[in-house]
Amino acid sequence: MLVSILAAFAAAQAAYAQATAPALDQAAQQLFFDRLYQTNLRGPRWTGNENQNTLIATVAAGMQLAGLTVETLETNFSRWDPRWWSLSLKLTNGTTLGLPTTGYWPYSGDSGLQGVTAPVHDAGSYALFPNQTANSGALNLTNLPANGTILFFDNPSPTRNYSEPGYGILGSSVPLEEIPELGNLTNPHWQSAKTLNFTQIIQLGVIGVVASWVNTSDANGALQFLPNSGAPGNGSVHYDVPGVYVGNSTGETIRQLVADNEVVSATVVLDAPTLDATTSTIIGHLNGTAGSNNTIIVYTHSDGPSIIEENGPILLLTMAEYFAANPLSINVDFVTTTGHMSGGHVNESAWMAARPDLLLNAKAAIVCEHFGAIEWKDNFTSGEPVFEPTGRYEPMWTMVNSSSASDDLHQLYLNAFEGTPDELRMAMVSPQTVNGVLSNWYGAGGSSILGYSDIPTVGIIPQPDYLWAAMVDGGWSRLDVDMAVTQIEVILRLIMSLDAQFVAGTL
Incomplete structure (x- = not known):
């Protein structure tokens, strides 16, 4: 009897708390x-x-x-304002191939509407170390064309894991098995941690960048404002290496055409002036x-x-x-x-x-x-x-x-x-x-x-x-x-x- 009374009292308290909750x-x-x-x-x-x-x-x-x-x-700061962007390849057969992009590399540069044009260098994959940090050394930056380069590479996204040992789980509102995402976050926005060494690639003659999503649908990668940290600068000056992103299938197309020596050059357009704001x-x-x-x-x-x-x-x-x-x-x-x-x-x-x-x-x-x-x-x-x-x-x-x-x-x-x-x-x-x-x-x-x-x-x-x-x-x-x-x-x-x-x- 006492147990049932206490249970009823607890239930009444819970009901009252819920009824009076803001x-x-x-x-x-x-x-x-x-x-x-x-x-x-x-x-x-x-x-x-x-x-x-x-x-x-x-x-x-x-x-x-x-x-x-x-x-x-x-x-007050200098605001980078992306307005128009596009990507095309000039092929050895004399045609120009327009390619779909999924977005741009924030604060990467400003080509104006005329764009930048140069031969394409396939730098491979901007790989990840086992701890999911960026391995910039994985990019092949040797034997770049002498008179300017459009740098192309795959850009895989890190996976984050909220399981131990990186993160301690201190509680949840539902049983943890109902949150399977806990151990496997593959969100593209975590790519924000992967930046380029713009000083290095400028010295190597890189004038434009094309990064390809991998293991991600084009719809998932579309118009991601990544990487969040952007290109480095002093708050008013940004490195002018305009960069765009493409989806996985477009990246595969570029890689195959380059491997087959069918690409004369690429043109990256990123009209993105910097404004006082x-x-x-x-x-x-x-x-x-x-x-x-x-x-x-x-x-x-x-x-x-x-x-x-x-x-x-x-x-x-x-x-x-x-x-x-x-x-x-x-x-x-x-x-x-x-x-x-x-x-x-x-x-x-x-x-x-x-x-x-x-x-x-x-x-x-x-x-x-x-x-x-x-x-x-x-x-x-x-x-x-x-x-x-x-x-x-x-x-x-x-x-x-x-x-x-x-x-x-x-x-x-x-x-x-x-x-x-x-x-x-x-x-x-x-x-x-x-x-x-x-x-x-x-x-x-x-x-x-x-x-x-x-x-x-x-x-x-x-x-x-x-x-x-x-x-x-x-x-x-x-x-x-x-x-x-x-x-x-x-x-x-x-x-x-x-x-x-x-x-x-x-x-």
């Missing part, structure tokens, strides 16, 4: 939908372009209207009722190619409006940073130096990105990869720091998933030190600084294969707004739990 009302949900839809209509939010600046200004104004104090930190980080401060300096940082970035990659500002605005109407005791700083898509030419974490007090006052940090992402993968069943939806949502990969001070935050985060649908899969992974090297913390650039700090941090970063891709529909067909709402409500519950700990004096 939730967006119908009006807030409709407004969230409208903002996502209308933002998507404007096109990609590349760092410093008009679309990104419009999004930032609109979110800042929305936070001010909600009653937050908003600070804007502006950065301004980009901004905004910090929205919401005062808590306790009147203390203590705060929770909620962080994201605002630049990206799709409505999946950078819906963070709209997530944060929605949360800010909710807590403005439902006050907390603790302060909340909503930080929307810039520089994520700048090829490394804008420092994403510069706000931390400009406002060191934010980190000094922070009791916890939450990084929110890429909510509502529908999972798409290459299906190799037919032999050739076909990019298609899997019928699932992307797991909410959540980077967490593993210090004992973070244990309470981890548990509160797990608790926030109580009552959510099984389709919402989350795994907390913590970077581990292996052979003296600390594994990478993925996500918006500044979040790694938070994650490696003493501030308890959760960095939520669903990682779809198309994350870095600029899609024709802006990614709208791969966004589930209802799921994004559910994920927002998880964060609302987490913040309220942190606030309750703050009031109790245990945060």
